[in-house]
Amino acid sequence: MIGLSGAASVVGIGATEFSKDSGRSELRLAAEAVRAALADAGLGPSDVDGLVTFSMDANAEIAVARELGVPRLRFFGQIGYGGGAACATVGHAAMAVATGLADVVVCYRAFNERSGHRFGRMAAGATAAPTSGGIDNGWQYPVGLATPAATVAMFAQRYLHEFGATSEDFGRVAVAMRRHAATNPRAWFHGRPITLAEHQASRWIVEPLHLLDCCQESDGAVAVVVTGTERARDLPHPPAVIAAAAQGSGADQFTMTSYYRDDLTGLPELGVVAAQLWAQAGIGPGDVQVGMLYDHFTPFVLVQLEELGFCGRGEARHLIADGGIELGGVLPVNPHGGQLGEAYIHGMNGLAEGVRQIRGSSVNQVADVRNVVVTAGTGVPTSGLVLTAG
Amino acid sequence: MSAGVAPAPVDAPDAARRIEETARRLVEAGDCAPRPARDPVNEPMINNWTEALGDANPAYPGQAPPAMVQVWTMGGLHGRRAADDPLGAMSAVLDEAGFTSVVATDCAQTYARVLRPGERLAIRSRLTGVAGPKRTALGEGWFVTTVSTWTVDDEPVAEMMFRILKFRPPPPPEPPREVPRPQVNRDTAYFWEGTAVGELRIQRCGGCGALRHPPGPMCPRCGATRPGYVVASGRGEVYSFVVHHHPPLPGRRAPFVVALVELEEGVRVLGELRGVEPGAVRVGLPVEVGLDRIDDELVLPAWRPR
Numbered sequence: 089m090i091g092l093s094g095a096a097s098v099v100g101i102g103a104t105e106f107s108k109d110s111g112r113s114e115l116r117l118a119a120e121a122v123r124a125a126l127a128d129a130g131l132g133p134s135d136v137d138g139l140v141t142f143s144m145d146a147n148a149e150i151a152v153a154r155e156l157g158v159p160r161l162r163f164f165g166q167i168g169y170g171g172g173a174a175c176a177t178v179g180h181a182a183m184a185v186a187t188g189l190a191d192v193v194v195c196y197r198a199f200n201e202r203s204g205h206r207f208g209r210m211a212a213g214a215t216a217a218p219t220s221g222g223i224d225n226g227w228q229y230p231v232g233l234a235t236p237a238a239t240v241a242m243f244a245q246r247y248l249h250e251f252g253a254t255s256e257d258f259g260r261v262a263v264a265m266r267r268h269a270a271t272n273p274r275a276w277f278h279g280r281p282i283t284l285a286e287h288q289a290s291r292w293i294v295e296p297l298h299l300l301d302c303c304q305e306s307d308g309a310v311a312v313v314v315t316g317t318e319r320a321r322d323l324p325h326p327p328a329v330i331a332a333a334a335q336g337s338g339a340d341q342f343t344m345t346s347y348y349r350d351d352l353t354g355l356p357e358l359g360v361v362a363a364q365l366w367a368q369a370g371i372g373p374g375d376v377q378v379g380m381l382y383d384h385f386t387p388f389v390l391v392q393l394e395e396l397g398f399c400g401r402g403e404a405r406h407l408i409a410d411g412g413i414e415l416g417g418v419l420p421v422n423p424h425g426g427q428l429g430e431a432y433i434h435g436m437n438g439l440a441e442g443v444r445q446i447r448g449s450s451v452n453q454v455a456d457v458r459n460v461v462v463t464a465g466t467g468v469p470t471s472g473l474v475l476t477a478g
Numbered sequence: 479m480s481a482g483v484a485p486a487p488v489d490a491p492d493a494a495r496r497i498e499e500t501a502r503r504l505v506e507a508g509d510c511a512p513r514p515a516r517d518p519v520n521e522p523m524i525n526n527w528t529e530a531l532g533d534a535n536p537a538y539p540g541q542a543p544p545a546m547v548q549v550w551t552m553g554g555l556h557g558r559r560a561a562d563d564p565l566g567a568m569s570a571v572l573d574e575a576g577f578t579s580v581v582a583t584d585c586a587q588t589y590a591r592v593l594r595p596g597e598r599l600a601i602r603s604r605l606t607g608v609a610g611p612k613r614t615a616l617g618e619g620w621f622v623t624t625v626s627t628w629t630v631d632d633e634p635v636a637e638m639m640f641r642i643l644k645f646r647p648p649p650p651p652e653p654p655r656e657v658p659r660p661q662v663n664r665d666t667a668y669f670w671e672g673t674a675v676g677e678l679r680i681q682r683c684g685g686c687g688a689l690r691h692p693p694g695p696m697c698p699r700c701g702a703t704r705p706g707y708v709v710a711s712g713r714g715e716v717y718s719f720v721v722h723h724h725p726p727l728p729g730r731r732a733p734f735v736v737a738l739v740e741l742e743e744g745v746r747v748l749g750e751l752r753g754v755e756p757g758a759v760r761v762g763l764p765v766e767v768g769l770d771r772i773d774d775e776l777v778l779p780a781w782r783p784r
Contacts, residue, residue, distance in 0.1 A: 209725055210658075210727055210728075214658060215658045215660055215661050216661065217661065218661060218663065219661075223660075223663060223666060225660075227692045230658050230660050230772075231736060231748050231749050231750055231778050231780070232722060232729075232730050232736045233720070233748055234658065238720050238736065241720040242719070242720050243718070245719055245720060246761065291723070291724070292721070292724070293723060294721065294723060294724070295720060295723070295733075295756070296720075347717075347718070347746055347748070348745070348746050352718065
C-alpha cells in the first residue's frame, strides 16, 4: 500500500446543464461548474489553492482563478492525452493534497464541444505541429484515417475478427447506456431509450461502427473538488474517498493509433492503470459495485471490462448479454447513461456520477455501493480511480 | 460555344445508330419550308452594320453588303427555330447522346447578285451530311453540315455551307486533392522520399537490424541511433481495416477503405486500400503496395488487392 490511498477525497461536484449549444463562453462554463462544485462542497473560492484541468481545455487555470476570485494558487497543472486526463486530474489533485502542496484542489473540464470545435470532425492542423504528436499524426491523417471514430473502428474490426464478436455486441452497450439515460433528467437522451434493432439500423459512420456506437457531442462543464479526507469529514456530503488513483501508458504507445503492438485486442495502458488501482485500493474487481467506464465509442467498453478483470479476454460480450451492465445486472455500468446517453464531457460527468453513487444520491442509484471504479479516455494514455465510501 | 454537363452516358453503338438514322432521314427530306425574313432589306440596318464594321464603301446603303445576307433572316432576340429546321432536329439527337457542346468549324457563302433595300428574302436549309464520331482536340464529336439558300420570290440570291462540330464536353478536371500533409523531420524523411520514388521503405536499425514502423530516432531494442532502411517487398495482408462513410474528408470520396496492412517483413503500415469494393475487404486479404500520388511533392502509402 502506498501513501496515496485514502489520503484525499472528492467532496464536491458541480456542473452546468448539458446541451448542444450553451450560448456561453467556455470560460463562463468552467467558472459556473467550479462555483457549483465549491458550493456543493460547502467551500468558497478563498478555500481553493489548487486547480487542475486537461491540456485540451481552453481555459487556463489562472483564467478560472480570476473569474472565481481565488486569491492565490499553490498548485496547478494540465494533464495531456485528451479524455485520458479525466481521472488523472483527480489523481494529481490527490497527490498534491496528500503531500501538503495544496489543501483544496478543483479539477474542471469545460467546452462547447458541439456548438464550437467538434471532435467528431477531422482535426484541422493535426499534422501541422513540428512535434512528436504532429509526426505521429502523419502516419494516419494523410491516408484518410482522420477521425476518432475511424481510429476506434480500426481497433474494433480486429476485435470482432479475433473474438467472433458482432456489431450487436457493441450495440448492447449503446442500448444499456440509453436505457440508463432515459431515467436521468440531466441526460440529453432523457426519455429516449433505443432498441438493438435501432442500433443496427443506424447509419454507418466508419464501419464497423454505426452512428449509435458513437457518443454524442455536447456543450457543458463539470468540476470536482478534492481535499484531505480528514477535512472532508467536516463537509456537508459523505466523502468519496480516493482509494486509488493511477495513470497508464503501455509499450509502443500512440494516441488512438497503437496499432503496431503484437496484439491489437487489448488496452495495455488501461492494464497498467488497473493493476495499480487494485493494488492501491487493496480490492479486486469482485469488490466493485458500479463501473464508471469511459464510453466515447462502444467497443472500448467491452475491452475495459476485460482489462479491468471483470471478465476474461474476449468474454465481455457474454458479460454484457442479458443486461449484465444494466441496473440490476452483475456490474451496473454508467447508471447516469454515460457519454452515449447523458453527455460527452470528456469523462468528467462519469466521475461526478461515481461520486453520487458513493453518496447514494444518484437518480439511478445502485444499492449498497461500497467501491466504484472510474476510467478515463481509452485508446490514449489514460487514468483511473477507485472511489470508496468513507 | 456552349459547354454543359454531359448527361448520363448512352450506350455508344446505340447512340451512333440513332444519329446516323436521323441524319439519313433528314438528308433525304431535303430542304425545309422557306422561312420569310422579318423585315425587308433596309437602309437603317445597312447603316448600322457598315458603321460598326467601319466600311465606308459609298455603294452602301444604296445596296446591301453581300456578307449581310444572314442578317436579313435572323430570328431576332426571341426567335425560335422552325420545327422542320434540319440543324435543330439533328442537334437534338446529338444532345441526347451527350454531344452537347457546339463549335462552328466552316462557313462558306456564295452570292448570286447584289441585294437592295426593299427586297424581302426567305431562307430554307437542308442537311447535307453528318460525319462521326471523330476524335478532336475538343473531344469526341460529330461534324454536321447544312446548306442554306436565300431567295427573293423563288430566285436564289445567295447560298451558305455551314458546318459545326457537336462534341461531348470533357469531364470537368478533377480538383487537386487536398489532404492533410504529413509533418516530416529528420527521423521520417527517408520514408516520404521513398514513396516519392516508388519505394515503400521500412526503418532498419543500423545496430541490431530490427525493422520498425512507424520509425524513430533511437532503436527501442538496442539503443542505437543509426537508423537505415530497407525497401519493403510491398506484399502483405490486411490486419484490420475500416470503411469510412462520415464525415466527409478532404481529398477523398466516401465510402473508402483504410487498411492496416501487416507486411511480409512483419511491420504494419496504414494506407488507403483501393481497387476493391468495400464489402469485399476481409481481415487477411492479400494486398500489395500501390502508392497514391497526391501531387509532385506528396505520395502516400496505399494498397491494392493482389
